[in-house]
Amino acid sequence: MPKASYLNRAFAKCLVASCVGLAWAGAVSAQQTLTVAAYPAVDEIAKSAMATWKKKHPTVEVKVISRAFADHHTAMTTALSTSSNLPDVMVVEYGYVARFAEGGGLENLGIAPYNIAAQKARFVPYAFRQGTTQGGAVVAVPSDIGPGTLLYRDDLLKKAGVKEADLTQSWDGFVAAGVKIKASTGAYLVAHARDVKDIVIRSNIKPGEGLYIDNSGRVLVDSPRFVRAFELAKKVREQKLDGKINAWSNEWSEGFKRGTIATQLSGAWLAGHLNNWLAPATKGLWRAAQLPEGAYGSWGGSFYTIPKASKNKALAWEFIQMMTLNPEMQLSAFKSQDAFPALLDVHKDAFFDQPIEFLGGQKARLLWRDAANKITAVDVHKLDPVADEIVGTELDKVLDQGKDIKAALADAKALLERRVARMGR
Known part of the structure; x- marks a missing residue:
């Protein structure tokens, strides 16, 4: 499994800790770019969320890197194994979650400072479990099921x-x-x-x-x-x-x-x-x-993850929360791309009663x-x-x-x- 290092492991830990500390404190560079790697149609869903994102972060550009389904997962497999060319946010299909989490290359989003485990009850139970390793680490947040x-x-x-x-x-x-x-x-x-x-x-x-x-x-x-x-x-x-x-x-x-x-x-x-x-x-x-x-x-189902080598973990987490915990975003993706929502809040919407x-x-x-x-x-x-x-x-x-x-x-x-x-x- 990949090791989280850019130059060497010790320096990487210091660098990542430093970047995260600045990001959590709200220090966002005017030139900052958040990279999101996805496949169809999750890429279109991410792009359609840009208007909402810009309201909170007008100076942060989001670059969506889109590849065909198989090519995306091949590229992400290579990136994790070499700890290079990794995005800040990585979309992963259910079948790849365990493989990508195998050696600890993904952030545990269940603990501080993310604490997604506290939101577990808001998700379809089986979907949240799919993003959780046997050791209890929540490495992926479900978006659609x-x-x-x-x-x-x-x-x-x-x-x-x-x-x-x-x-x-x-x-x-x-x-x-x-x-x-x-x-x-x-x-x-x-x-x-x-x-x-x-x-x-x-x-x-x-x-x-x-x-x-x-x-x-x-x-x-x-x-x-x-x-x-x-x-x-x-x-x-x-x-x-x-x-x-x-x-x-x-x-x-x-x-x-x-x-x-x-x-x-x-x-x-x-x-x-x-x-x-x-x-x-x-x-x-x-x-x-x-x-x-x-x-x-x-x-199947799509999940959002943060590679440990991400340079913008705080912004990456904000983006993931917007895509997975915001009922409006989830409903919009459901309506536009038939991405069945993992967020239970959306399941109460009248859209479910509409004929197809x-x-x-x-x-x-x-x-x-x-x-x-x-x-x-x-x-x-x-x-x-x-x-x-x-x-x-x-x-x-x-x-x-x-x-x-x-x-x-x-x-x-x-x-x-x-x-x-x-x-x-």
Whole structure:
């Protein structure tokens, strides 16, 4: 994990302490610039907040460094590992929080002078937990969340004589409905069978269990949750109900536009992406539902962090508070970018009751709010991204090579256990 040093560790500590001391005292240089590194659409949200920021800090320029999602996290990984080219504020997607916090490269915002832990009750519980390490350090403040949802093409269901309940009552029913949809319309049930796996392994996780590894370091990838996920994904592939289409590919967006993909299991934010740029011409054809079999799961979310090497920690903290604790900012981001708010204050707003035209006038935000309240807080682990890759590789072997599910999960567990053991040395 990166060490917080510019020239050498000792001098860095003195320099950072000096800068922070001046900043907390309110000494802000007229030439000061606050750098914020983000990805779409968080970059646009940050830029739209500039008018509010300038009212308090008219002489402080905010420079938003925007990169594509993958490029952003690659750049931030490199910056943290070398303690160079780090921004003052770093936006991090949920899947990267534990990795970035691994060696202490991020400020603990739960303690003085930040004390975000005192505001814990204002956030969606599971989201705040996602930004907290197993050691109790709050390294990331949640901004938006991704309550899991099932988005489906209402027109294709009607053509196939399938009802929403057929999709949601059970996972087996979901697959059976897909057979009818494929036979009647030619559309795939899902873009890729791994989409089913991704939701099932994230659903109904017990407190303290973790996604792949529990809080005692025990690897969970051969548990019934993973067995079920692999079995369902295999069933989808065997019945040719997926198009083997990767998310975010051109083929993926074309499938939505042309109606060759009937459903998508994802975070609620996808409805906004479909409306805004993925498939805007399909307005009115989509509907949202809770996940099959009464499942509730989280799918992504954005967090604000402060690297320890930040030169403007006081201003960085002010910016983060504006973006995460200000109900007006949170609501504005929700309205403009469909960034579902992590701040509970906003959940009482009348905007939740408004119908969504893209979803045929459905009041889907109420559905997603209910899901957000029922999602269990899941402990993050620094090896989660590695575990995700290992499990995904084994699923591909099951789907494409016919590998036995139990053997695949056993191999995934053994490989991950070796990584856990190596980490503990």
